Amino acid sequence: MIVEGTAPDSQDSQGSTEVRLDIRGREYRYRLEPERGWWESTGTGESRVTLVQVLETAYDAEADPGPILRAHRAAAEQQIGRAADVAEDLYQEHADAMDLMDYHDIAELCGFTPKTAINYNANRPGPPYMPAPVLNKGGSPLWARSSVKSWHSSRKGYDWRKGITNEELAAQGRPLPGHRRRPRVAGETV
16 A cells, blocks of 8 residues: 555455555545456546556655556466456556656657657646656656657647637637737837
8 A cells, every 4th residue: 555655565355455645635546456457446436547547646646656566467467367358458557557758759759859848747737738757767757658649649739720710719819829919008119
């Protein structure tokens, strides 16, 4: 169980692993059931999550990801003889979480500079911003490739206003590209 950034291992009698993370006063609760995978407990019920999502939350909580990865691997190994499809899903989640990217890899994938990737990370948290890293190695954050690809495919690109005229933007109250946001006052210099 991980509580407020500490990471002792804990398994209950059914073999499921409970993970609690505290980020700025908000508690996140996850449960790994060997037969079903990762689940997040919310106020309204439970929802299925992936190992990458759990590791991203652990990174934000400044928690050691080691116990989470060990519990995930143990659950996958436990399912090998019983439910091959569940074991395969757990191993695939583990592989996705360990396919890591740094700033340079993200910049190459997305078509911008590493400095832009650094700036996007600095402007985190939450969508539509860059996803949380899953690990920090040698002072450099590392991201799961699957999260970065998902984020990159959902963000607005250069063609975000394709087919929208300046008049339609103005009608929506949005600033026009290359136009001042407020009218000039008489006598104002540029």
